[in-house]
Amino acid sequence: MTSAMDAAETRALMCPENLHEGMKLGPVFYVVAPAQIEKFARATGADSIFLNDGIAPPTMRLQDYALLIAKHFHGGSGGVHAKHWNEFHAPMHAGQAVKTEGRITRAERKRGKFYFEIEYESHDAESGELLVRQAITAVLLVEGKIS
Amino acid sequence: MSDLISKPFQLDAAAAIAYEEGVEGPPRRTPRVNIHTDDAAARKAGFRAPIAGGEQTYAVMATFLVKSFGLDFLRGGRLQAALIKPVFYGDTLTMHARALDGDAGPLQLEVWTENQLGERVLVGTARVPRKST
Numbered sequence: 001m002t003s004a005m006d007a008a009e010t011r012a013l014m015c016p017e018n019l020h021e022g023m024k025l026g027p028v029f030y031v032v033a034p035a036q037i038e039k040f041a042r043a044t045g046a047d048s049i050f051l052n053d054g055i056a057p058p059t060m061r062l063q064d065y066a067l068l069i070a071k072h073f074h075g076g077s078g079g080v081h082a083k084h085w086n087e088f089h090a091p092m093h094a095g096q097a098v099k100t101e102g103r104i105t106r107a108e109r110k111r112g113k114f115y116f117e118i119e120y121e122s123h124d125a126e127s128g129e130l131l132v133r134q135a136i137t138a139v140l141l142v143e144g145k146i147s
Numbered sequence: 148m149s150d151l152i153s154k155p156f157q158l159d160a161a162a163a164i165a166y167e168e169g170v171e172g173p174p175r176r177t178p179r180v181n182i183h184t185d186d187a188a189a190r191k192a193g194f195r196a197p198i199a200g201g202e203q204t205y206a207v208m209a210t211f212l213v214k215s216f217g218l219d220f221l222r223g224g225r226l227q228a229a230l231i232k233p234v235f236y237g238d239t240l241t242m243h244a245r246a247l248d249g250d251a252g253p254l255q256l257e258v259w260t261e262n263q264l265g266e267r268v269l270v271g272t273a274r275v276p277r278k279s280t
Contacts, residue, residue, distance in 0.1 A: 030171065040169030044203070045156055046210040049218070058209040058221060062202050063170045070173030078181045080192070081201030085227035086209070088220065141182070144191040 014069065014076030016114045016140060019107040025068035025118065026101035029125055032056055034094040054094035058132075059086065064100045065118050065136050079138035080146065082115070086134040090124075097125035105135065114140045148254070153211045153242035155263075158199050160236050166203045194233055201230040204240065204269050208260055211242040216254075216275045228258065228271025239263040244273065253277055 012018040040060045041050045050057050062084070092098065102120025109115075119135040139146055156162075163183075182189045182198055189197045205228060213220050234240065240260050247255040253274045260269035 036169055036171065038169075039165065040206075043162060043165035043169045044206045044210045046214065049210075049213060053218075055218060055221070057206070058213060058224075058226075059202070059206040060169070061171075062206065063172055066172050077188075080182070081205075081230055083227070083229045084201070084205050086225065088222065088224045091218065091221040141192055144188060146192055 009074055011070075011072055011074040014073035014140075016107070016109070016142065018073065019104055019114075019116050019140070021104055021107050023072075023104045024101070025072055025103060025120070027099050028064065028067045028071060028101070029097065029099050032061075032092050032094055032096045032098060036060065037094055056092035056094070058088060061092065061098070061100070061122060061132070062086070062134065062136075064122065065102065065120055065134075068100065068102050068118065068120060077141035077144045079116075079140045081136065081138050083137040084134065086132060088132055089130045092122070092131055098131065099123050099125040106137070113146055114142065116140060148246040151211075151215050151244040153214075155239045155241050156207050157239045158203060158207070158234055158236065163199055163203065163236060166200070166206070170202075196235055198233040199236055199238070201234075204230060204234050204260060207240060208242050208258060208269060208271075212244070212258070212273055212275070215244065219276055223253070223274075223276040225274040226258070226271065227273075228269050230269055232262075232266055232268040234262065234268050238268075240268070247272075 037056050041057050046057055100122040102118050105119045106117035117137045121133045122131045182192045183200055243259050245257045247257055253276055256273040258271050258273050259267050262268050
């Protein structure tokens, strides 16, 4: 049965046919939350380094790719994270407004698996200063299986 | 530079829950059921049990680099890594770094993470601004 929320869904289904190289994702905006810094730092064993200065741990916003995906796609079975890279340009601070946007830089079937790569950048939303560039490569799960 | 080795980090269920609380994911209509949370979903994808998120393994390596080289790593540092074996809840991870080159330019490192069996689960490289070393 189709729910009212499903009927109102305007995003594309997360599946190989809908992922295309060059597709722009975002932007998304957020403010770096002090509570998130505290939780993330404690979860990765780094609380004493970051909490004093309100600096976000280096990969705290790595999951921005998921926000970018969710803005454009729905459903799907998720994926398996295969590779990642980060270039750090400036620290993120508590209370800082950030804009993140990206694009799909790779979408291909290789050795029976469907890989996609998203490159994304986060900037200070007010000054435009580049904070971090990064990319995720993942294997898309199709119907729950590594396709 | 001699090889660097971290203290052991146990990625148990409590650490995974703490990590989930420390990231901002998309809002969900239903509880998360996937290879990280559900036995059946993990087996269907080819794993013997639910696996920890690769992002957390990657985050622990990034934190190790900041602990080792200071916050200057966040101005000009780089990390790239492949997640080559699954990490299961309860695994104990140890992070390693080894210098690759000489004295000029940024410090180039080979980095890897081992589980409690000595198996590499993450392999990659890192660049550290020389001023922070």
